[in-house]
Amino acid sequence: xxxxxxxxxxxxxxxxxxxxxxxxxxxxxxxxxxxxxxxxxxxxxxxxxxxxxxxxxxxxxxxxxxxxxxxxxxxxxxxxxxxxxxxxxxxxxxxxxxxxxxxxxxxxxxxxxxxxxxxxxxxxxxxxxxxxxxxxxxxxxxxxxxxxxxxxxxxxxxxxxxxxxxxxxxxxxxxxxxxxxxxxxxxxxxxxxxxxxxxxxxxxxxxxxxxxxxxxxxxxxxxxxxxxxxxxxxxxxxxxxxxxxxxxxxxxxxxxxxxxxxxxxxxxxxxxxxxxxxxxxxxxxxxxxxxxxxxxxxxxxxxxxxxxxxxxxxxxxxxxxxxxxxxxxxxxxxxxxxxxxxxxxxxxxxxxxxxxxxxxxxxxxxxxxxxxxxxxxxxxxxxxxxxxxxxxxxxxxxxxxxxxxxxxxxxxxxxxxxxxxxxxxxxxxxxxxxxxxxxxxxxxxxxxxxxxxxxxxxxxx
Amino acid sequence: xxxxxxxxxxxxxxxxxxxxxxxxxxxxxxxxxxxxxxxxxxxxxxxxxxxxxxxxxxxxxxxxxxxxxxxxxxxxxxxxxxxxxxxxxxxxxxxxxxxxxxxxxxxxxxxxxxxxxxxxxxxxxxxxxxxxxxxxxxxxxxxxxxxxxxxxxxxxxxxxxxxxxxxxxxxxxxxxxxxxxxxxxxxxxxxxxxxxxxxxxxxxxxxxxxxxxxxxxxxxxxxxxxxxxxxxxxxxxxxxxxxxxxxxxxxxxxxxxxxxxxxxxxxxxxxxxxxxxxxxxxxxxxxxxxxxxxxxxxxxxxxxxxxxxxxxxxxxxxxxxxxxxxxxxxxxxxxxxxxxxxxxxxxxxxxxxxxxxxxxxxxxxxxxxxxxxxxxxxxxxxxxxxxxxxxxxxxxxxxxxxxxxxxxxxxxxxxxxxxxxxxxxxxxxxxxxxx
Numbered sequence: 001x002x003x004x005x006x007x008x009x010x011x012x013x014x015x016x017x018x019x020x021x022x023x024x025x026x027x028x029x030x031x032x033x034x035x036x037x038x039x040x041x042x043x044x045x046x047x048x049x050x051x052x053x054x055x056x057x058x059x060x061x062x063x064x065x066x067x068x069x070x071x072x073x074x075x076x077x078x079x080x081x082x083x084x085x086x087x088x089x090x091x092x093x094x095x096x097x098x099x100x101x102x103x104x105x106x107x108x109x110x111x112x113x114x115x116x117x118x119x120x121x122x123x124x125x126x127x128x129x130x131x132x133x134x135x136x137x138x139x140x141x142x143x144x145x146x147x148x149x150x151x152x153x154x155x156x157x158x159x160x161x162x163x164x165x166x167x168x169x170x171x172x173x174x175x176x177x178x179x180x181x182x183x184x185x186x187x188x189x190x191x192x193x194x195x196x197x198x199x200x201x202x203x204x205x206x207x208x209x210x211x212x213x214x215x216x217x218x219x220x221x222x223x224x225x226x227x228x229x230x231x232x233x234x235x236x237x238x239x240x241x242x243x244x245x246x247x248x249x250x251x252x253x254x255x256x257x258x259x260x261x262x263x264x265x266x267x268x269x270x271x272x273x274x275x276x277x278x279x280x281x282x283x284x285x286x287x288x289x290x291x292x293x294x295x296x297x298x299x300x301x302x303x304x305x306x307x308x309x310x311x312x313x314x315x316x317x318x319x320x321x322x323x324x325x326x327x328x329x330x331x332x333x334x335x336x337x338x339x340x341x342x343x344x345x346x347x348x349x350x351x352x353x354x355x356x357x358x359x360x361x362x363x364x365x366x367x368x369x370x371x372x373x374x375x376x377x378x379x380x381x382x383x384x385x386x387x388x389x390x391x392x393x394x395x396x397x398x399x400x401x402x403x404x405x406x407x408x409x410x411x412x413x414x415x416x417x418x419x420x421x422x423x424x425x426x427x428x429x430x431x432x433x434x435x436x437x438x439x440x441x442x443x444x445x446x447x448x449x450x451x452x453x454x455x456x457x458x459x460x461x
Numbered sequence: 462x463x464x465x466x467x468x469x470x471x472x473x474x475x476x477x478x479x480x481x482x483x484x485x486x487x488x489x490x491x492x493x494x495x496x497x498x499x500x501x502x503x504x505x506x507x508x509x510x511x512x513x514x515x516x517x518x519x520x521x522x523x524x525x526x527x528x529x530x531x532x533x534x535x536x537x538x539x540x541x542x543x544x545x546x547x548x549x550x551x552x553x554x555x556x557x558x559x560x561x562x563x564x565x566x567x568x569x570x571x572x573x574x575x576x577x578x579x580x581x582x583x584x585x586x587x588x589x590x591x592x593x594x595x596x597x598x599x600x601x602x603x604x605x606x607x608x609x610x611x612x613x614x615x616x617x618x619x620x621x622x623x624x625x626x627x628x629x630x631x632x633x634x635x636x637x638x639x640x641x642x643x644x645x646x647x648x649x650x651x652x653x654x655x656x657x658x659x660x661x662x663x664x665x666x667x668x669x670x671x672x673x674x675x676x677x678x679x680x681x682x683x684x685x686x687x688x689x690x691x692x693x694x695x696x697x698x699x700x701x702x703x704x705x706x707x708x709x710x711x712x713x714x715x716x717x718x719x720x721x722x723x724x725x726x727x728x729x730x731x732x733x734x735x736x737x738x739x740x741x742x743x744x745x746x747x748x749x750x751x752x753x754x755x756x757x758x759x760x761x762x763x764x765x766x767x768x769x770x771x772x773x774x775x776x777x778x779x780x781x782x783x784x785x786x787x788x789x790x791x792x793x794x795x796x797x798x799x800x801x802x803x804x805x806x807x808x809x810x811x812x813x814x815x816x817x818x819x820x821x822x823x824x825x826x827x828x829x830x831x832x833x834x835x836x837x838x839x840x841x842x843x844x845x846x847x848x849x850x851x852x853x854x855x856x857x858x859x860x861x862x863x864x865x866x867x868x869x870x871x872x873x874x875x876x877x878x879x880x881x882x883x884x885x886x887x888x889x890x891x892x893x894x895x896x
Binding site for chain 1: 528529530809810811813815816828834855
């Protein structure tokens with residue numbers, strides 16, 4: 001597996017777009033899990049046992065009533081099914097595409113025990129929500145009468161969207177701020193293209209905003225204490241769903257060479273490209289990291305036509321943040337996953353990357369230690385996917401307490417600053433999952449609504 | 462190898478599986494194919510008296526109740542008796558019987574309730590060389606509006622009268638086919654016997670409407686926007702048919718009269734059940750209409766293997782073997798106590814048993830134990846009702862355990878008695894007779 005590079009003087013980094021035909025791109029970036037047909041959905045729905053106190057429901061961070069929505073599909077009541085989903089999770093359509101269901105609802109499905117195969121909850125959820133979205137009257141929510149209260153939601157990712165939507169339903173006036181040109185956060189910029197085809201993230205945002213009561217303001221960054229204080233002054237509550245703006249660095253030599261990039265930027269560029277054929281990719285790509293971002297970057301590199309793609313992770317397969325299914329997806333797409341290798345140096349030539357040198361690792365007393373062995377992987381492109389960080393230096397200045405580099409909140413999502421809540425990846429318990437972010441947003445919205453109505457007031461339906 | 466051939470009220474066939482009088486036995490083409498596939502006999506689709514043939518609808522004649530994967534549970538039809546000319550049918554019957562002398566060919570008949578009508582048709586049928594006749598007193602749709610079919614089968618006096626005419630005008634065995642659209646099947650069966658019937662066959666189909674189209678709010682199946690009740694059959698009607706067969710088989714007034722069992726039979730196990738409750742031959746229609754004639758080979762294979770495994774040498778040896786287990790509620794032993802047992806190794810923890818028991822029965826199954834999801838029977842509440850067994854999705858996971866005499870019933874705190882006690886002798890029964 002070690003590739004000692006005998007570099008010739010003529011060698012140039014091979015990074016370019018258009019490696020494949022238009023047909024290849026279309027096929028590669030189509031839905032990687034195709035939607036169920038109606039016949040498939042009804043048949044799959046009939047496998048659900050309608051469990052008492054269903055384990056799948058308990059496993060869902062947003063507590064979607066899975067047995068009920070599935071029974072409604074079986075009974076040809078797709079609208080009712082979608083309603084059961086969206087009342088619990090207004091981003092249920094996106095979660096149906098993005099959730100690692102194999103470690104959530106589907107992992108605990110009792111059909112695993114009996115039949116070795118869970119009910120395809122994620123695909124059924126998509127069937128229901130897509131069915132509603134495609135219908136003539138796809139709004140199922142009505143806003144409560146205006147409360148006269150104003151709430152600022154900072155960050156239009158899944159946490160912010162969920163929070164804003166719930167608050168708007170309760171009759172509050174929400175201003176939703178985001179630094180990027182489009183709302184959606186990681187749903188729009190961070191998730192692999194083949195998981196959310198047909199511009200789904202934006203269609204979902206449009207559906208959420210169509211409820212009314214939410215004013216979206218893009219291109220707005222929280223960059224000063226004055227802005228923060230103005231938000232608090234001008235609103236009755238503030239929700240921070242900032243996400244993580246910065247990435248961890250390798251901190252090795254050669255990291256600034258041309259051809260070394262953040263995986264999240266690569267994924268984002270691809271998501272925003274109208275034609276994947278315009279996105280440059282290396283002939284040989286090395287992705288460093290072990291989470292879902294690493295898998296998304298590696299698989300998409302391969303789909304863009306990279307000849308050889310390696311995911312290199314410093315620990316073993318069982319330690320990877322990417323689920324077993326994600327790892328298998330990478331392997332079946334031709335990605336090579338290498339374990340127990342930590343980067344030592346990015347090697348360059350003429351200002352461009354040509355290889356990465358790694359030190360083999362092993363566990364000594366539970367801690368990583370080099371074995372002394374090294375190897376070099378040739379690369380035209382190196383994508384870093386070793387995690388993200390808050391990347392907002394203003395928050396501490398605003399008096400917001402952080403824990404482990406992220407915002408500290410209580411069980412209701414409250415920060416230490418009065419009138420300020422937070423959720424999603426930017427809080428200490430953030431887990432990088434859309435569905436967790438949605439749950440955080442909804443949790444905070446419930447608490448904000450209670451606060452704004454005064455303790456003891458009934459929550460809006 | 463056990464013998465599968467039977468003799469049923471004097472009619473011989475190489476196996477007990479006959480095709481019932483219905484579309485599959487409408488004409489020689491179908492019947493030839495059925496015999497080639499291995500059917501032991503057929504009851505030819507019901508003939509009408511000479512004259513202009515009947516007219517069927519040319520829209521949907523069938524409707525079905527399906528599972529999610531479109532397995533057929535129930536089936537319904539509004540097809541009438543034969544819409545072909547009498548002479549054509551008789552010629553084909555004669556030809557088929559000549560070609561297949563070892564197979565049973567029974568001819569179903571339905572003519573008006575007038576002695577002359579029966580007197581006219583019977584000799585012509587007998588001339589075909591067929592093995593017997595079946596009187597269609599069961600068809601619940603269309604013909605009943607004209608005073609035939611189930612309109613006859615619902616009036617025991619008519620059954621007795623027409624059966625007697627048939628016995629007078631033909632020497633062929635007479636099988637009377639009964640309608641289930643009555644309150645007590647024993648009365649028409651007794652009437653058939655009193656009329657001299659050689660056998661009864663049952664059940665015919667049950668009055669039914671398959672559904673309503675939610676878009677058009679039209680009943681289904683409908684012809685040109687309107688429908689009519691049809692005859693219901695298929696797997697869903699089997700329990701109704703089994704009960705009626707057993708009722709006749711154990712009625713002292715009809716016991717011993719040959720019974721041809723019909724109703725939802727599609728496998729050797731279905732056939733076994735009818736035979737064990739007293740049927741001497743088996744008639745099949747819906748299963749053949751779903752899967753084609755080849756299924757008879759699977760039924761023959763299964764029944765043959767079963768008889769061998771049970772060391773039974775013939776179908777006749779199996780006949781009626783389960784009948785002694787059928788009795789009236791009054792004679793059930795009220796001293797027997799059963800408790801449900803959940804096999805924790807097989808339990809997949811879906812909780813269906815719990816919620817069924819908790820919401821609708823006896824609150825006798827836990828949902829948690831030591832704070833964890835766990836389903837276990839609370840014997841102090843369990844009455845042994847079997848609901849949990851029936852709703853459990855795992856075969857053999859929940860069973861009923863019979864308490865041994867002397868064992869304490871934790872629900873009542875009383876030891877199980879070894880003595881038999883039924884309602885007729887129960888102390889709570891003010892009209893008790895026994896001790």
